[in-house]
Amino acid sequence: MSSKASNQTTEQSKTDLTKRKFLSGTVTGSMVAAGVSVAPGIFLTQVAQARTNTSAAVTSDVRWGIVIDTTKKVDWNKCVDACNREHGLGNETKSNQEQKTEYIRVVKVKNKTTGYSSTLPVMCQHCETPPCVDVCPTGASMKREDGIVYVDRHLCIGCRYCMMACPYKARSFVHETLTDQKENTPRGKGCVESCNMCVNRIDQGLKPACVDASEGAMIFGDLNDKSSEISKFLAIQNTKQIRADLRLNTGVRYQGI
Amino acid sequence: MIKITTYTLEIIKFKVFITLLLIMIMGSCFVPVVAGDKIGPEITVSKAGGDECVLPADEIRRLHPGLLKHDRNSTMREGIRTLSDGGHLKGSLKACINCHAIKEDGKYINTSNPNHFCTSCHVYAGVSFDCFQCHRDTPEK
Numbered sequence: 001m002s003s004k005a006s007n008q009t010t011e012q013s014k015t016d017l018t019k020r021k022f023l024s025g026t027v028t029g030s031m032v033a034a035g036v037s038v039a040p041g042i043f044l045t046q047v048a049q050a051r052t053n054t055s056a057a058v059t060s061d062v063r064w065g066i067v068i069d070t071t072k073k074v075d076w077n078k079c080v081d082a083c084n085r086e087h088g089l090g091n092e093t094k095s096n097q098e099q100k101t102e103y104i105r106v107v108k109v110k111n112k113t114t115g116y117s118s119t120l121p122v123m124c125q126h127c128e129t130p131p132c133v134d135v136c137p138t139g140a141s142m143k144r145e146d147g148i149v150y151v152d153r154h155l156c157i158g159c160r161y162c163m164m165a166c167p168y169k170a171r172s173f174v175h176e177t178l179t180d181q182k183e184n185t186p187r188g189k190g191c192v193e194s195c196n197m198c199v200n201r202i203d204q205g206l207k208p209a210c211v212d213a214s215e216g217a218m219i220f221g222d223l224n225d226k227s228s229e230i231s232k233f234l235a236i237q238n239t240k241q242i243r244a245d246l247r248l249n250t251g252v253r254y255q256g257i
Numbered sequence: 258m259i260k261i262t263t264y265t266l267e268i269i270k271f272k273v274f275i276t277l278l279l280i281m282i283m284g285s286c287f288v289p290v291v292a293g294d295k296i297g298p299e300i301t302v303s304k305a306g307g308d309e310c311v312l313p314a315d316e317i318r319r320l321h322p323g324l325l326k327h328d329r330n331s332t333m334r335e336g337i338r339t340l341s342d343g344g345h346l347k348g349s350l351k352a353c354i355n356c357h358a359i360k361e362d363g364k365y366i367n368t369s370n371p372n373h374f375c376t377s378c379h380v381y382a383g384v385s386f387d388c389f390q391c392h393r394d395t396p397e398k
Contacts, residue, residue, distance in 0.1 A: 055343075057335035144336060152333050153391055179367075181393045183351055188391035203338050 054203050063128075063147035064197060064251060065223040066208070067230050067239060068120060071256035072217040076106045076121040082213035083123075086198060088182035092175070101172035101187075103195040104210060109257060118256060121210065124149055124170040124195035125242065126251030132162035132171065141192075147223070147251050150196035158190040167243050170194050197251075223251065298381030302357050302374040310356075311347040318378075324348035325388075350388060355396045365395035 051058070083103050084090050092100050103123055110117035130149045132141045140155035141162045151162075151171075163171045171194040174187060181187050184200035198208035206212075211220040221230035233239075239253040310317055311324070328348030331337040339345060345352040357374045358365050368376050368389050375394070379386055388394075 051336075054336070054338040055341040057331075057337055142334065144334070146336070154329060154333065177390070181391065183393055183397040186391035186393070191391070199336070203336055 051203050051205055058144055058146040060145045060147075061224065063223045064202060065126070065147070065221065065230055065253065066197070066211060066251065067219045067233055067237075067253045067255060068214075069217045069219075069255040070118045070120045072215075074215050074217040076104070076119055076214075078213045078215075079121055079210035079218070080104045080106060082209040083195075086182070086201070086209035087185040088180070088187075091178060091180065094176045099173070099175045101174060101193060103170075103172075103193075105169070120254060120257060122168060122170070122242070123210070123252065124166075124197070125168050125248070126195075126197060128249035128251070130248070131165040131167065135161045135165040137161065144199070148197045148199050148202070149194075150199065151192055151194065153186065153188070153191045153193070156191040158192060160192060162192055166194075167246055167248075298378045300374065301359060301372045301377045303359050321348075325350055350392055354392075354394065358394075358396050368394045 080102070087103065089101050089103065104121045105123070106119055107122050108117060108119045126147055126149045128147070130141070130143055133143050133149065135141075137159060138155045138157055140152045140157070141149075142152050143149045158173065160173055163173065171192050173192050174189050177189045178187060185196075187193055198206070198210075201208060207220045211218045219230045219233055221228040223231060223234075225231060226235075234253065237255055239255045240257055241248075241250045241253055242257075312320065317324075325348045328337075328346040329350070332346065332349075337346070340347075359372065359374060360366070361370070361372065366373050371377060371380060373394065375386065375389075
């Protein structure tokens with residue numbers, strides 16, 4: 001009798017364990033669960049640093065963002081170079097300088113009254129409500145659930161309406177036949193393209209190439225996670241969005257502009 | 258008794274001539290097909306993973322456009338890049354290229370070369386494909 005009861009208990013605990021695993025798996029989704037467990041399945045904090053499970057669809061539990069600290073005088077061209085290497089940009093042979101694709105532009109701003117100037121890298125701002133997605137007639141311009149805005153070239157017809165709609169001049173159009181593209185960034189003639197926050201790297205659990213090249217002047221992370229490095233930075237620093245008046249709630253924020 | 262006139266003889270001669278001519282014409286038409294074993298395209302796919310890849314060969318022949326399209330959407334739109342066991346998706350173009358690409362003179366060949374594993378069959382079938390206007394057609398490494 002007693003042995004039967006103990007058997008039952010073991011069975012019970014086994015079931016609980018599976019249930020707990022199942023619950024925690026569901027709650028954390030594709031994120032890394034490394035938090036303080038209050039009760040089974042309930043976590044005090046959830047730390048989402050990188051995607052680890054690439055077999056499940058991304059969810060809106062995460063919203064990726066970048067903070068750029070322009071007060072650190074970094075040579076932003078290093079970030080541009082890293083971007084070009086990562087995505088195989090700059091292999092156009094016939095396009096002129098205006099036509100060539102650039103995911104990141106280095107912009108210099110100056111306060112005329114005080115003379116204070118700073119340079120900042122401007123790329124796709126990964127808006128929460130992206131105008132480029134609103135205007136796209138084919139659904140090619142898209143926002144992934146985790147907040148990354150990019151172009152599905154399979155559907156892009158090259159109308160360039162999104163380029164008109166973007167307030168940040170973040171998008172480029174490929175004017176010529178390209179060869180020898182990067183494996184992770186297929187790109188070709190007749191499609192619009194822009195910064196995709198290195199979605200291929202994020203899915204591998206890496207940071208975007210520009211962030212890695214920025215010598216600590218750029219912070220990448222999950223805006224929804226209050227304990228992430230980026231959220232902590234945003235909570236104590238007076239960061240700005242470019243054209244905040246448009247209320248697009250950008251995923252890229254700037255410090256010191 | 259049948260009386261053979263010069264006229265009927267002429268007709269018989271003509272019929273024999275026509276029959277022989279037809280046999281010769283038809284013969285010349287069918288000779289390559291009867292003699293040759295090469296029916297269908299010569300697909301230059303390297304058998305890297307044996308006879309069965311992600312699906313049996315005949316299914317891949319019929320279903321690969323659907324496979325590629327299905328998985329491109331789940332990867333692009335939802336960020337699904339691997340199967341739950343960590344392996345690549347069945348319709349991963351990257352995986353096709355990396356596994357089946359063939360070399361000529363020590364270099365991987367492009368789709369412009371008729372021996373490329375995609376081109377070899379697509380040219381035979383008369384089906385154009387535009388994957389490689391954007392995607393690379395050779396392995397990166």
